[in-house]
Amino acid sequence: xxxxxxxxxxxxxxxxxxxxxxxxxxxxxxxxxxxxxxxxxxxxxxxxxxxxxxxxxxxxxxxxxxxxxxxxxxxxxxxxxxxxxxxxxxxxxxxxxxxxxxxxxxxxxxxxxxxxxxxxxxxxxxxxxxxxxxxxxxxxxxxxxxxxxxxxxxxxxxxxxxxxxxxxxxxxxxxxxxxxxxxxxxxxxxxxxxxxxxxxxxxxxxxxxxxxxxxxxxxxxxxxxxxxxxxxxxxxxxxxxxxxxxxxxxxxxxxxxxxxxxxxxxxxxxxxxxxxxxxxxxxxxxxxxxxxxxxxxxxxxxxxxxxxxxxxxxxxxxxxxxxxxxxxxxxxxxxxxxxxxxxxxxxxxxxxxxxxxxxxxxxxxxxxxxxxxxxxxxxxxxxxxxxxxxxxxxxxxxxxxxxxxxxxx
Numbered sequence: 437x438x439x440x441x442x443x444x445x446x447x448x449x450x451x452x453x454x455x456x457x458x459x460x461x462x463x464x465x466x467x468x469x470x471x472x473x474x475x476x477x478x479x480x481x482x483x484x485x486x487x488x489x490x491x492x493x494x495x496x497x498x499x500x501x502x503x504x505x506x507x508x509x510x511x512x513x514x515x516x517x518x519x520x521x522x523x524x525x526x527x528x529x530x531x532x533x534x535x536x537x538x539x540x541x542x543x544x545x546x547x548x549x550x551x552x553x554x555x556x557x558x559x560x561x562x563x564x565x566x567x568x569x570x571x572x573x574x575x576x577x578x579x580x581x582x583x584x585x586x587x588x589x590x591x592x593x594x595x596x597x598x599x600x601x602x603x604x605x606x607x608x609x610x611x612x613x614x615x616x617x618x619x620x621x622x623x624x625x626x627x628x629x630x631x632x633x634x635x636x637x638x639x640x641x642x643x644x645x646x647x648x649x650x651x652x653x654x655x656x657x658x659x660x661x662x663x664x665x666x667x668x669x670x671x672x673x674x675x676x677x678x679x680x681x682x683x684x685x686x687x688x689x690x691x692x693x694x695x696x697x698x699x700x701x702x703x704x705x706x707x708x709x710x711x712x713x714x715x716x717x718x719x720x721x722x723x724x725x726x727x728x729x730x731x732x733x734x735x736x737x738x739x740x741x742x743x744x745x746x747x748x749x750x751x752x753x754x755x756x757x758x759x760x761x762x763x764x765x766x767x768x769x770x771x772x773x774x775x776x777x778x779x780x781x782x783x784x785x786x787x788x789x790x791x792x793x794x795x796x797x798x799x800x801x802x803x804x805x806x807x808x809x810x811x812x813x814x815x816x817x818x819x820x821x822x823x824x825x826x827x828x829x830x831x832x833x834x835x836x837x838x839x840x841x842x843x844x845x
Contacts, residue, residue: 445483447473452490457536461491523626525569526599530618533603540607566592591629598625627818654827656795657787659728661779665787666732668775670739676771678743679755681732683772683789685724685740686710687796687814690765690789696754698744708735717815728799797821801828 451472455464466487470477484490533540569592584591602621605612615621657665662684669680682688682696692712700711701723708723725734732738744754753762772789781787800810807825811818 444473444475444479448475448480448483448490449493453494453536453539456491456494456539458538460538460541461487463538466490522595522629523622525572526595526622526625529596529599530603530622533600534606537607540603566596569595595625595629623818654794654798654823655781655783655791656798656827656831657791658782659730661781661787662728662795663730664779665775666727669771672771672774674739674743674746675755676775677739679768679771680775680792681727681739682710682723683792684727684796685732685738686721687793687800688712688721689793690768693755693768694753694763694765697752698747698754699752700754701740701744703735703741705735708738708741712815714815719813719815721813724796728795794824794827797824798828798831801825802831 448469452464452469455469455472464487466477466480469487469490470480473480480490484493566589570588573591574588586594602625605614615624666677666680666684669676679693682693688696688710692714695713696710700713702709702711702720703723708725709720710723712719712721723738723740725732725738733741749756749760751760751762755763755768757763757767769789772787776787779787781791797810797814800813801807801824807818807821810816810821810824814821
């Protein structure tokens, strides 16, 4: 059980924090704080000397910055999506500041009236937050093989400085047009931070050259070509039809498909989902019944469900090769080449299997899915999905121009 002295001290700090938050530092008197803490003013003066001494204790002991930094480190062990972790940290930071707007206004606006001890306490809190953020960034830089133009400590300082700057502007001014809203600021901040401060190392860029070219140059397929691939796959057999359905209906890569088990599908009248398991990540992906404007069955009766219901074997893999064994990624590629051997894309090239995934991602964005939700479904960072977002906007613009052309002036 806490001693009466300790209890009184903690009650005074909590009361001060609540009153400073509600009405600012200058608008709060020591008598109000003492009354709220249910002690007399003499007790306040004995513990803290004056109101500024009490503010010093609030800044040092509330540990808001430290808790935010620690939550970031816990969330990022091991690091997952760099974009999502940074956005979560920035969002949590702003939420904490938004809970105490009057305190922020007072601390910023009246800082020149405070003793040096108070200003040092505020600086200590910011430094503590910076240490945790820098620790996370250093881990990301090392494990992600990233190049940076500044050390992790400086990058963390810039991030926290921009967040505090946002709070100060929001709490002290109105009707500005610096950003649309809070989400717009957060997205722009993290995007600028990642693109401007970090980049893959030359070695990693070379080793991932093929993959990078695929994700940065989106080449989705037109609806007519997609439906023709479906038609030819259906003629090739029930499993081929199911394979092409998963490629275009769930946007999976061949590597993801070969890891699917029969038990990895979930379906009822409300939806059809596949569970995707990759190292360090398990996610669910919906299997669309509408693909490029055409209906391919229902949630309980579609090419994939028909294929699995037709199976008489005991294999657990979702797809099999001609020998009845789990299919490989190269064998899926062979199926693809069989379906598309006489086709050409609008660019005059034979379709490649990666374009099925491109087509699904662009279509999901065209239907109105946010890039954040697409990131959850695909396990990709927002940065990796930006080319798909640009392509979906391009297609939307072309569709709008076509509709306008059909309207009389």
